[in-house]
Amino acid sequence: MNKGQPIGIVAGDSRPDTFVFSVNPSYIPPLYDYVYVELEEVPPGEAEPRKVKVIAQIRSIRRVGIGLSPEHPWPVLKNLSMPHGNDTIVAVAKVLGYKWKERIYYPRRAPPVGSWVYLADDRLLEDFYSVEEERRLWIGYLVSRPTVKAYLDVEGLKRHMAIIAATGAGKTWTSIVLIEELLKKGATVLVLDPHGEYVAIKKSVARLGSEYVNRVIVLKGRKDQEGDILYRVSVVDLSEDELATIAGVPSRATRIRAVIGGAKKVATQLAKLLGKPALAGLKGIRNVIGCAIDAVEIAKSQSRKLEDYTVQFLRQLGLMLGLGDKSEELKMVAADEVFQRGVRRLWLALRKDTEPGYDAIRYIEELRKIGVYGVKQIRVEEFLRPGTVTIFNLAGLRAEVQDHLVYNILTRVFMARVRYIRGLKGETYPYPVIIVMEEAHRFIPPKTVKQTRTREIATVIASEGRKFGVHLIAITQRPSRVDQDVLSQLQSQIVLRIVNPRDQDAVRDAGEQLSQDLLENLPGLNTGEAVVVGPVVPAPIMVRVRDRVLDYSGTDLVLVKEWMQSFEAEKLAKEYAIEAALKLSRILGGTFDTNNLDEALTKLIGKRVKMPTIHEALLILAREHVWASYDELNGVVTGEAGTVEVKVVLQDGLIQCSTCGQKVCAHAVAVVLRAVLDDLLSTPRTEGLWEWWYNDTTRNIED
Structure with a gap:
């Protein structure tokens, strides 16, 4: 034409x-x-x-x-x-x-x-649709004109944005493209990543140019993750109820909560009065609970009075702290009113039965394994830097812990910006921050659906963040499950394919910029096509999101490929089992095969090893990177199974696993098997050298 x-x-x-x-x-x-x-x-x-x-x-x-x-x-x-x-x-x-x-x-x-x-x-x-060059973010092309580039206005992000799409429609892909553009603009970006999907950005960022190599930080949400920095929260700053909730104690378990609350009060006062901050940490709280249990048991054999319990409790604390029964430090502590309230609370919770105390220790120990909750908190400038993307990896954490960590980091970032803008004392950060929140429906659901701490601070950021340079990009596949007070304040929207009528209604109710005819066309959008409305564009625009440069790990699985890999892993695991049995026969001087591999490993490790655990360990060997080293002098095998650190003392059956603790787990067995397969445990040259490994008559294998 x-x-x-x-x-x-x-x-x-x-x-x-x-x-x-x-x-x-x-x-x-x-x-x-x-x-x-x-x-x-x-x-x-x-x-x-x-x-x-x-x-x-x-x-x-x-x-x-x-x-x-x-x-x-x-x-x-x-x-x-x-x-x-x-x-x-x-x-x-x-x-x-x-x-x-x-x-x-x-x-x-x-x-x-x-x-x-x-x-x-x-x-x-x-x-x-033009946007000034210094403000433009290249998002893709017009749907009907693949030759015309489509841009977002970075200044429009000041009024927040939502990325909404059904699963598989391209919302994470779109967010990766946005992150690439924000990196190029020198933005400070904080990504809240509940599934660890964005961690792959770190390894692929060099594709943007050598100058970007050191501009991605992976902030670890637990100590056994791969990453650059471990996030840290001060237990001292937590309320007693907050600590119990994060630890996973049910709200109806009032006695367990009372034990944790009383122990925290006691531990905090001990740290304050004795000048030993470490006593206020989770280890200190656990030790206080242990002292309380011992004191109750002793007091029960004498009397059931609070006074006798207090005497025994102080004595147990003295032993724990290396102080004498009548030391001046203990007298000072005993006279403190807050300390006395904590002691009384412990007594009331444990006097009838000490089981809540043991349960409380288990909850505290599980929280300790995460490694995030300690005495000192991380400084904002350690994890936020100008021109840098910080990915907060929350994968593998319970929902309560994820919610608390997101609430904690958002509160600290927001308050740092408030102090900077208003010239207040305290921790500050001098540059605006873009927050990318994946799975927003998990963190900011409607009040009628679920109570979360994150919703409180997210509401504040959505309403007040613009004034202080804290800007939110919320990503979700279920807008109907996001609090409408928050969603309605995200004035820009990138909406990809949506099929669910309730979600369509939620998008429509959140703002008036998406017309009815556009809403009706949302189910018909192809993957990667989106409608963009709000201050980020001069006028409503339909785009095809461009190809991304950076990687992420949230792509759909290729089912046939995954199934074939499972067959290959099983096959390789069987080969490892046969080889391990042969080598263990030479090492231990017996005759072992795949049917009694559990007996061989039990004798080798010195602790009962069950066949299901061995099978799981063999699959770990087949699927993940496992390495081992052997200290022949002390009989110690150390190594890693994936990202899990392991140490096994063979003769004594002592095990340390960064994830599973001291039990015989698949990670520990996988590392020991790696040592066997790599011939780190050589065949004995003299009779009796390995006798302690296979002589059942001289030692008792622990179940």
Whole structure:
């Protein structure tokens, strides 16, 4: 079609925001393509009307038969001789506005019926959607014009944004593209990553250029993760109820909560009065509970009075701290009113039964394994840096811990910015921060669905963050499960394919920028196609998100490939079992095969090893990187199974696993098997050298 020739004429209904036009059959534009009509308008600041080009997007297109209708019976229709193309093509266009002096305005007049409709060329669209170069974030291309780049305005992020899509529609892909662009702009970005999907950015960031290699920080949410820095929270700053909740104690377990609360109060006062901050940590709290249990047991054998219990409790504390029964330090501690309240609370919780005390220790120990909760908290400048993306890896943590860590880090970042802007004393951060929150429905659900701590600070950031330079990008596949007070304040939206009607309603209710016709078209979007509305774009725009450069680990699995890998892993595990049995036979001087491999490993380790554990260990060997080293002098095997650190003292059966503790676990067995397979445990040269490994008559194997 010749450039500048009309492709249709306004016919039928015409309004300032939409018009219907009859399409020239020689050129039928595709759905979502752009057209324009020329209109007389009085732009702001002008006294006389000006001819402007009003841009519109085709939102629906249909063919209408002439002389035919669905009511005609088939016998009549099949005998009709109708020429091909004997129909009328009707399109409905949504008015986007006209550009005047670098701003977009909506017309006040409807296009006159009979006006020519023209196809908008690429240059006109590039000018209409243009964003200043220093502010633009390249997100992709116009859906109907793959030659026209689409940009977001970084300044629009000041009023927050939501990325919404059904699972698999491309929301994480879109966020990765945004992160790439923000990195190029020198932004400080904090990614809250509940599944560890964004950690792969670290290994692929060099693709953006060598200058970006050191501009990604992986902040570990637990000590056994791979990463750069371990996040740390001060237990001292937690309330007693907060600590019990994070530890996973049910709200109805009031006695266990009382034990933890009383022990925390005692431990905090001990640290304060004795000048030993470490006593206020989780280890100190656990030790206080242990002293309380011992004191109750002793007091029960003498009397059931609080006074006798207090004496015994102080004595146990003295032994724990290396202080004498009558030391001045203990006397000072015993006279403290807060300390006395903590002691009384422990007594009331344990006097009838010490079982809540043992349960409390188990909860505290599980929390200790995470490694995040200690005495000192991490400084903001350790994990936030200008021009850097910080990925907070929350994978493998319970929901309560994830919620608390997100609440904690958001509160600290927000308050650091508040102090900087207002010139207040305390911890500050001098640069605006973009927060990318994955799985937002997990952290900020409606109050009626679930109570979370994160919702409190997220609400504050959504309403007040703009003033202090803290800007939120919330990502979710279930907008109907995100608190509407928060969602409604995310003024920009990137909406990919959505199928669920409730989620469509939630998107519509959150703001008025997404028109009904766009909502109706959301289920029909292809993967990677999105509607973008709000301050981040000059006008609503439909884009195809560009290819990403950085990696992430949340892509869909290839099922056949995964199933084949499982067969390969099982096959390799069997081969490892056969080889290990042969080598253990030489090492131990017996005869072992895959059926009694548990007996061989039990004799080797010195602690009962069960066949299911061995099978799991063999699969770890087949699927993950496992290495081992052997200290022959002390009989100690050390190594790693994946990211899990292991130490095994063979003769004594002592095991230390960074994830599983002291039990015989698959990680420990995998490391020992690696040592066997790598011939680190050599065949004995003299009789009796390995006797302690296989002489059942001289030692008792511990179950």
